[in-house]
Amino acid sequence: xxxxxxxxxxxxxxxxxxxxxxxxxxxxxxxxxxxxxxxxxxxxxxxxxxxxxxxxxxxxxxxxxxxxxxxxxxxxxxxxxxxxxxxxxxxxxxxxxxxxxxxxxxxxxxxxxxxxxxxxxxxxxxxx
Numbered sequence: 675x676x677x678x679x680x681x682x683x684x685x686x687x688x689x690x691x692x693x694x695x696x697x698x699x700x701x702x703x704x705x706x707x708x709x710x711x712x713x714x715x716x717x718x719x720x721x722x723x724x725x726x727x728x729x730x731x732x733x734x735x736x737x738x739x740x741x742x743x744x745x746x747x748x749x750x751x752x753x754x755x756x757x758x759x760x761x762x763x764x765x766x767x768x769x770x771x772x773x774x775x776x777x778x779x780x781x782x783x784x785x786x787x788x789x790x791x792x793x794x795x796x797x798x799x800x801x802x
Contacts, residue, residue, distance in 0.1 A: 683783040686752045687711065688721050689730060690782075692739055693749035701738045751790075755782040758793045765797070 681689070691710050695702045708718040722739060725731045730745035741749055760778035763769040769777070785793075 681748065685721065685725060685730075686748075686783055687779070688718070688725060689741070689745060689749040690752045690756065692731065692741060693746070693753055696741065702740070703738055704733075707739065751787065752782055755785040755790050758790050758797065759785065761797060762793060766800070 688707065688711070691707055692702055695706050695710065699706070704715055704718050704722060707713075707722070708715045711718070722731065722733050725745070726733050729742055730748060731739055731741055733739045756778050759781045760774050763774035763777060764771060
């Protein structure tokens with residue numbers, strides 16, 4: 675039987691940020707995540723521990739933070755939703771980039787995979 679996890683919006687934000695940082699840097703540490711999210715290290719540590727317990731990341735105390743395959747999949751889905759929403763807001767609705775970034779961050783948590791696929795298809799068709 676497949677395990678189903680429901681992540682909170684906050685947990686999704688952590689996963690997305692770890693995913694983005696891992697693509698840009700060789701190592702990701704708690705301090706990096708805290709800096710980019712504008713949060714305290716203790717807050718990030720609590721969230722990291724929860725994500726670790728749920729099997730989304732691997733983290734040794736004072737070590738690097740790495741996504742597990744499960745975490746990578748979840749983070750990629752979240753990031754893809756963010757990118758699709760952001761692109762739509764900027765290219766179709768002509769929302770300014772700063773507003774699009776903020777609003778895509780809020781909306782990404784509620785977009786189904788099915789809707790994301792349809793949205794991507796729409797944006798591709800629109801380019802032709």
